[in-house]
Amino acid sequence: MSREIKTLCPYCGVGCGLLATSDGARISKVRGDPKHPANFGKLCPKGASVAQTVDVATRLRSAFVRERETEFTPVSPSIAIRHAAQRLNQVIQTHGPESVAFYLSGQMTTEAQYLAGKFAKACLRTNHCDSNSRLCMSSAAAGMNLSLGSDGPPVCYDDINHADAFFFIGSNAAECHPVTFARVKERLDRGAKCVVADPRKTATAQAAHVHLAVRPGTDLALLNGLLHLLRKWDKLDATYIANHTDGWSQLERILPDYSPPRVALICGIEEADLLAAAQVLAGAKRFMTFWTMGVNQSVLGTFTSSAIINLHLATGQIGKPGAGPFSLTGQPNAMGGRDAGYMSHQLPGQRFIADPQHRAQMETFWNLPPNHLQPHPGYDAVRLFDAAAAGEIKAIWIIGTNPAASLPNLKSVRAGLEAAELVIVQDAYNPTETNRFAHVLLPAAINLEQSGTFCNSERRVTLMEPVVAPPGDARPDWWWVQQIAQEMGYGRGMSFANAAAIFDEFARSTAGRPNDQSALHHKLLRERGPQQWPYPAMGQSQSRRYEDGRFPTPTGKARLLAREHVELDDRPTRAFPLILTTGRLLNQWHTRTKTGNVPLLNKLDPAPYLQMHPQDAGELGLHDRQHVAVASRFGEATTFLKLDDSITPGVCFMPIHWNDLWAQGASPNEAASNLRDPISKQPALKAVAVRVTPANMTPTTPPQLPAATHAGALR
Numbered sequence: 001m002s003r004e005i006k007t008l009c010p011y012c013g014v015g016c017g018l019l020a021t022s023d024g025a026r027i028s029k030v031r032g033d034p035k036h037p038a039n040f041g042k043l044c045p046k047g048a049s050v051a052q053t054v055d056v057a058t059r060l061r062s063a064f065v066r067e068r069e070t071e072f073t074p075v076s077p078s079i080a081i082r083h084a085a086q087r088l089n090q091v092i093q094t095h096g097p098e099s100v101a102f103y104l105s106g107q108m109t110t111e112a113q114y115l116a117g118k119f120a121k122a123c124l125r126t127n128h129c130d131s132n133s134r135l136c137m138s139s140a141a142a143g144m145n146l147s148l149g150s151d152g153p154p155v156c157y158d159d160i161n162h163a164d165a166f167f168f169i170g171s172n173a174a175e176c177h178p179v180t181f182a183r184v185k186e187r188l189d190r191g192a193k194c195v196v197a198d199p200r201k202t203a204t205a206q207a208a209h210v211h212l213a214v215r216p217g218t219d220l221a222l223l224n225g226l227l228h229l230l231r232k233w234d235k236l237d238a239t240y241i242a243n244h245t246d247g248w249s250q251l252e253r254i255l256p257d258y259s260p261p262r263v264a265l266i267c268g269i270e271e272a273d274l275l276a277a278a279q280v281l282a283g284a285k286r287f288m289t290f291w292t293m294g295v296n297q298s299v300l301g302t303f304t305s306s307a308i309i310n311l312h313l314a315t316g317q318i319g320k321p322g323a324g325p326f327s328l329t330g331q332p333n334a335m336g337g338r339d340a341g342y343m344s345h346q347l348p349g350q351r352f353i354a355d356p357q358h359r360a361q362m363e364t365f366w367n368l369p370p371n372h373l374q375p376h377p378g379y380d381a382v383r384l385f386d387a388a389a390a391g392e393i394k395a396i397w398i399i400g401t402n403p404a405a406s407l408p409n410l411k412s413v414r415a416g417l418e419a420a421e422l423v424i425v426q427d428a429y430n431p432t433e434t435n436r437f438a439h440v441l442l443p444a445a446i447n448l449e450q451s452g453t454f455c456n457s458e459r460r461v462t463l464m465e466p467v468v469a470p471p472g473d474a475r476p477d478w479w480w481v482q483q484i485a486q487e488m489g490y491g492r493g494m495s496f497a498n499a500a501a502i503f504d505e506f507a508r509s510t511a512g513r514p515n516d517q518s519a520l521h522h523k524l525l526r527e528r529g530p531q532q533w534p535y536p537a538m539g540q541s542q543s544r545r546y547e548d549g550r551f552p553t554p555t556g557k558a559r560l561l562a563r564e565h566v567e568l569d570d571r572p573t574r575a576f577p578l579i580l581t582t583g584r585l586l587n588q589w590h591t592r593t594k595t596g597n598v599p600l601l602n603k604l605d606p607a608p609y610l611q612m613h614p615q616d617a618g619e620l621g622l623h624d625r626q627h628v629a630v631a632s633r634f635g636e637a638t639t640f641l642k643l644d645d646s647i648t649p650g651v652c653f654m655p656i657h658w659n660d661l662w663a664q665g666a667s668p669n670e671a672a673s674n675l676r677d678p679i680s681k682q683p684a685l686k687a688v689a690v691r692v693t694p695a696n697m698t699p700t701t702p703p704q705l706p707a708a709t710h711a712g713a714l715r
């Protein structure tokens with residue numbers, strides 16, 4: 001008999017609730033959950049078509065192992081677990097625990113993220129455990145930590161209903177967070193105002209009252225210029241600044257340098273447009289600022305995140321309905337992962353490895369002897385693969401992500417994967433660009449096939465229930481981690497009956513921390529529905545943080561940080577005259593392992609391209625649909641040219657979704673910068689100086705695994 005089961009969309013950090021109708025074997029229908037506070041029933045095309053990603057030919061249904069240079073052999077889960085455990089033990093015995101690295105994903109459940117992090121840091125004693133949040137929003141997290149004293153947006157989706165102005169900077173929310181943007185659009189239709197800063201006239205910019213087509217890499221100058229004008233027009237909140245912030249005098253000192261003529265010149269915009277944008281913010285009773293990868297993926301990502309927060313602190317536009325800085329989360333559970341401490345500098349409960357007190361707290365919590373945890377942060381994502389290429393990291397365990405397509409500096413990533421003695425890849429799909437480097441392939445359940453939690457952009461934790469059973473030998477990520485840990489002899493502390501039991505331990509680890517979730521558990525989430533942290537509230541509002549004007553810093557005040565604009569190193573030159581920027585499209589997701597299976601999505605966004613203004617193409621002698629090479633001083637990608645006058649001349653754009661499985665060198669990451677933000681270590685994937693020349697693309701034939709069924713795998 002069919003029934004409707006509550007689950008979650010597996011894509012972006014909006015975190016839309018789904019109701020999936022299933023008889024236990026097949027999913028017959030998916031609709032938006034009308035009661036889920038993230039979407040109230042709405043879905044974008046990706047969420048609406050998610051059932052088509054479940055029972056597809058590209059699902060990985062069996063484990064596979066191979067020795068170097070040999071073919072993959074299908075094996076039973078028990079053989080794969082024994083093999084992986086033996087190989088990991090061998091690497092550790094020969095090279096030590098810090099020769100092992102983990103690369104995790106914001107698409108894993110919180111339970112799996114917590115368990116993998118615990119296994120790496122507490123059991124194996126390696127902090128080389130990072131995640132693809134490093135690519136996504138580590139700059140936003142670092143900015144919030146520095147400015148507000150803790151990670152996690154202060155606002156909630158309901159604030160959109162109370163704001164009368166919106167500022168999007170480095171965010172094409174109409175395509176990347178469409179359900180949240182639909183909510184903003186409803187407010188715009190009822191009279192609210194909108195400013196968008198983006199070098200492209202994106203779908204978001206088309207809805208704006210003021211579009212600032214800023215030069216890539218100039219957001220900091222723009223933010224300081226807006227603050228300059230708000231101060232000049234006496235629109236700052238002096239009482240809030242005095243009572244709830246530190247650092248105003250230093251910030252105020254730099255503002256005279258950001259006069260409208262200078263800012264307009266730096267940003268490449270009209271002074272009148274800058275003034276119009278500032279007037280929208282000055283005239284708003286309540287405004288919200290949304291930002292995401294356009295800000296974060298820069299060497300100035302952390303500084304720019306702090307400059308966004310400066311704007312809100314200095315105007316008192318925080319801690320009240322309809323006001324605040326809102327870092328939109330790229331992945332469905334990046335917030336949960338950061339809460340669980342799944343990055344190489346973190347421990348659970350928003351603790352930091354470099355802090356001796358935080359290490360001592362987790363050693364007590366995990367029943368470990370004093371000084372058991374390694375005291376130094378592990379390698380971030382980029383350095384982790386560099387260290388593998390250099391022979392320092394010998395084993396890499398990758399879960400739910402595709403670094404051979406999604407990281408910058410892909411040559412080094414591939415070299416690292418080739419050099420490693422052991423590569424374990426846990427994924428729900430095959431082929432992927434990364435799987436071909438694996439020695440052990442473990443089939444993972446997707447979120448429609450398991451129980452677990454995700455935490456979305458507004459800090460809301462939702463429980464998903466299994467809708468159908470995973471195919472073949474596929475199992476939840478946490479199950480594979482626990483089985484291999486136990487096989488390696490780490491039974492103590494790695495023996496959980498189910499995901500609910502893991503969540504209970506994770507939740508207890510957050511007690512008393514800024515992201516306290518200690519009173520949450522699966523049963524409560526099942527009975528009362530999704531909940532925001534902090535939970536328990538301890539006298540605070542759960543919807544909105546910092547309503548009392550107190551911040552989790554040593555002084556109890558937020559920090560206004562003076563952040564100066566600096567010109568990026570990678571500016572256009574005669575050799576590389578254009579600036580390449582990258583981003584998502586509405587109907588594809590990351591490296592297309594899921595969305596590549598959905599005919600409608602492929603029809604809507606069918607192929608890669610380089611978007612270029614016709615004026616630039618004319619000067620270069622290029623024509624529409626031509627194959628082109630996009631070369632930077634870091635590498636070269638190939639794609640089709642798409643002429644479009646909605647992009648600023650001098651800037652070009654490539655979507656991130658197409659990679660080697662589509663055509664050799666199709667990823668924009670082939671040409672991506674290997675520079676990083678010095679604080680957050682986030683790669684500067686945006687704003688790379690490139691030249692574009694005619695070229696040929698080579699279509700790719702995806703590699704196949706030998707046929708394996710559940711019954712046919714070696715036992």
Ligand code: SF4
Binds near residue numbers: 010039046179
């Ligand atoms: Fe899924 Fe994001 Fe679309 Fe919602 S907006 S349905 S979470 S992809």
